[in-house]
Amino acid sequence: MTASHAPVLFIHGLWLHATSWDAWVERFAAAGYEASAPGWPGDHDTVGASREHADDIADHGIDDVVEHYARVIRDLPVRPILVGHSFGGMIAQRLLGEDLAVAAVAIDAAQIKGVLPLPLSALKATLPVFKNPANRHRAVSLTAEQFRFAFGSAIPEEESDALFERWAIPAPGKPLFEAAAANFNPHSAAKVDTANAGRGPLLLIAGGQDNTVPEVVTRATLKQYRHSDATTDFLDFPDRAHSLTIDHGWGDVADASLAWLGEQGL
Template structure:
């Protein structure tokens, strides 16, 4: 296996209801391995999570649509000297898939990815977790903010209570219901028949909001035989995979996968 990466630049793509600080551990890990790393914030989400929560429910974050968030990363990548590796979590995984479709990146890793349009599975925990975020009977002019109980169930299940609270305090942020609903729109459409840069799906075995079955269905939709599309399920990982005690092991797995592409 080669130790030379396919590219030495990584752009981390944040998921919904959190800030880009969710990548701090992974960013430090890959920087120590010689990568140049970036974790751009979503529009109106540059401030610390506690400050963003104080703006809820009338935060400017409510203005964001999926296309607005994708454009942030498209523009950021366009000013880089080379096509980067992109690593996204949750909603960020969907954005990874959309960027691969644009032929904008060297490789992509979609961790516990939100699915593109048309990828569905029957799963009660998914419905219970996602339905509140859609805010179907509330104004799109206001933001959604998960309660701590919702956070415990959908995102941080299996973590010690102290860690659940710590990550909520440090990371939980209001989210645009327009952006979440965008995953059900044509803005989230993927042409699974197209050739694409190498793509790795990582699924959490204990993930309730983006369960492994959904990640497998997402992976299986890709049909271009000449493109690398890999899948790995990580037992015991909840949706808070990036901050679980196993995060370093998981980051090292991604690093090895990237090195093997060279």
């Protein structure tokens, strides 16, 4: 790690294994960053083991995941840059708002408290969890068809199915239930300190074809930061869906993130 480069932590979201960041870790390492992608609590080292031991993933909520990554950060010599996708993007925003990171890139980030739009496509994408209230305490898997709608809606079916086979793992239902109730809970785990004027810069990235986190959600998230003077930027990829970090166009998103970090002097 060079003196001018902070370490980078990649944070995955629901239904993807941490190794789905492998190509990003290599790209950032080639750019001079010390990069790593620790999994969520309960994740196993491989996709296969995570599928086999789904109960270990179950019942971890947003606070559990935030504290898990906070412990990882405390073991680093300096505060890191965070790059998060989906719920990983929400986690990154919370950690940044708590001054545990020097900057964050939140890609198709899950809704934080205060964001009101709830598009029908987002409801359909998360229906596998919400159709049964008991899923709050379970790990829930997607089928290949459900994965295509939630993640691979802007890529060929064959590519979506291949990504599903390679990276998809069960996900805890609890974070989705917590996020859904966020605007009715003053102490919600999905609450982010969006007014923190002293935090590091934040880049919000949206996929214009995303069914799980539609662009309107990311734009509404951007508005939540209007009371802070800290840098908050927005970038959209109009033809991309929720798979934008792992599909054939992932390099465009990674390079845009690297370029933005360079603009921030990071």
